[in-house]
Amino acid sequence: MKSNRVIQIQLQVSTTVWQQMTEARGEAARLWNKMVKLHLYCRKRNKKWPTQAQFEKHFARKFRLHSQTIQALIGKFFANIETTRTNRANGDKRARYPYKEKTYFNPVWKGQHIKQELNYIMLPMGIDPHTRKRQLAISVRLPETIPQGKIVQAELAFGKLLLTIQNGIEVEKPKVEKVAASDLGSIHLGVVTDGTDSLAVVGRGLRSINQGKAKASAQISQLQSRCEKYSRRWKKLQATKRKILRKTQNQTHNLLHKAANEIVDYCQEKEVSKLVVGDITEINKNKRKKASRRLNQEMGLLSLGVFVGYLKYKFAAFGIELETTSESYTTKTCPACGHKHKPKGRQYHCPKCGFVGVRDEVGAINLLNKYLNKGTIKPQFLIPNGNVKYLRPVKLKNFAKRSSPTDTGQPSIHVLCAVG
Ligand SMILES: [Zn+2]
Structure with missing residues (x-):
């Protein structure tokens, strides 16, 4: 059985690599914001919602990110849209389609594009669409002890790398599903x-x-x-x-x-x-x-x-x-x-x-x-x-404390304070 596990690695990198990472995260945000805008535009105009394939075609080779990263982010965006749509259909009117303008967004790399050499993980950045030159991959040193297995996804967060590791060893489990x-x-x-x-x-x-x-x-x-x-x-x-x-x-x-x-x-x-x-x-x-x-x-x-x-x-x-x-x-x-x-x-x-x-x-x-x-x-x-x-998913006692300023039954000081 395949099982995925996400681990977090705190990064300690040189200023140059840090800068490289920040740029990649900014570029990912630029793509995300464009997707949010385009999708909103299509919704507002009552146009037919674009498909993922259309998005992929539209956004290909326009960002300083690896093509697979672009695809992964588009995939993420569409998964997000789909979840919201389901939640809304199920009655959660509070669910919103992505709307926030981001300054940074976590770029994602998928399986076969992540290269590992010795203790280093290489995250390719693809070709710069303006200069047409291959950009330097982000190379990060991994700690000595990370769980064994295949790295299937890498996500670059602020100062952190999130790795999804799949158990390489096929665990011999009974074939019957539980x-x-x-x-x-x-x-x-x-x-x-x-x-x-x-x-x-x-x-x-x-x-x-x-x-x-x-x-x-x-x-x-x-x-x-x-x-x-x-x-x-x-x-x-x-x-x-x-x-x-x-x-x-x-x-x-x-x-x-x-x-x-x-x-x-x-x-x-x-x-x-x-x-x-x-x-x-x-x-x-x-x-x-x-x-x-x-x-x-x-x-x-x-x-x-x-x-x-x-x-x-x-x-x-x-x-x-x-x-x-x-x-x-x-x-x-x-x-x-x-x-x-x-x-x-x-x-x-x-x-x-x-x-x-x-x-x-x-x-x-x-x-x-x-x-x-x-x-x-x-x-x-x-x-x-x-x-x-x-x-109980949450201890009730703690919950009551936090749940409202007026649990005491007294006209709440909290409310009055808030009013000023
Ligand atoms: Zn009976």
Whole structure:
């Protein structure tokens, strides 16, 4: 199995090389900014969005970067566009297409163009489009101890080199893929299982973030009601309100990222090559609507779709596949006898055969069962064993502290200070 690992190398280089690196990073930013502008232009004019191939043709030989670097950056830009598009389609209206003007951007080199000689890594710069001369490659000394394996990507950050190293040695792993399943957002953010050990990522922190936000903005509204609309003070209060909203959104994103990381960690630890998740577009249609709506409320403006988006992109980095499957009846079916009924409370109790299990786990295990048996939940195939670990992506205590200035319930000094 291929597995990629990213390592960071702090660079200590001569002034000349530093200058060379800074120029390359500036040139990469120039390309990035041009791409952002061109894409925006096409969107604004309602033109057909350009394809990656068109971009490659358009930007080829116009920058003082290696042609492969240009291609890699275009690839990165399009991946970025695609992620944003998916997130927006999934309801994350906060997701923006690249828009920031960059001063520096990390240039990227891919596999076969990275040369290694003794302890040095050579990052080719290609041909200068103006002088038509081959530019000097950036040559950097590597530390003595870097993990063995093939360097598949190099990215030049500020004073740092990020190397993606692929395990050169083909690890002899059983050919059968190991699949885990995750039941997303029915009760918790996600319950993931490999059939033996389950992990439930609890989304409670989300609620406290959003409660804090609601409280704070209510207080501000009250203060606003005492002053004239659009007055200086009113505007200042309004700005504070927006700031709080932005902050809670950031916290929510942060928490979701951490939750996704927990699931990724689990999959890596269990050497899972594929994770099956329920088709979330289905949730909105079927009877779990209520549950998902409640969760969506906790998540504030975000939907489960955003969470799935995070998972997808994090998994891609580790070579884990993410597959969606229909999750119908996975929470209702008894894993022991196949009887269907709607469970109540935190326990799953089968009225027919007497099976008792943790409800969180039953959903995830049945999803795995269903996937492995090509769409049907086979009774007795996988029996939940109650081995569920509960995990909060962020410690709630720390979160409450940070989540809002008004958690004390007192008219917050914070808010008043911010108003001045
Ligand atoms: Zn049963």
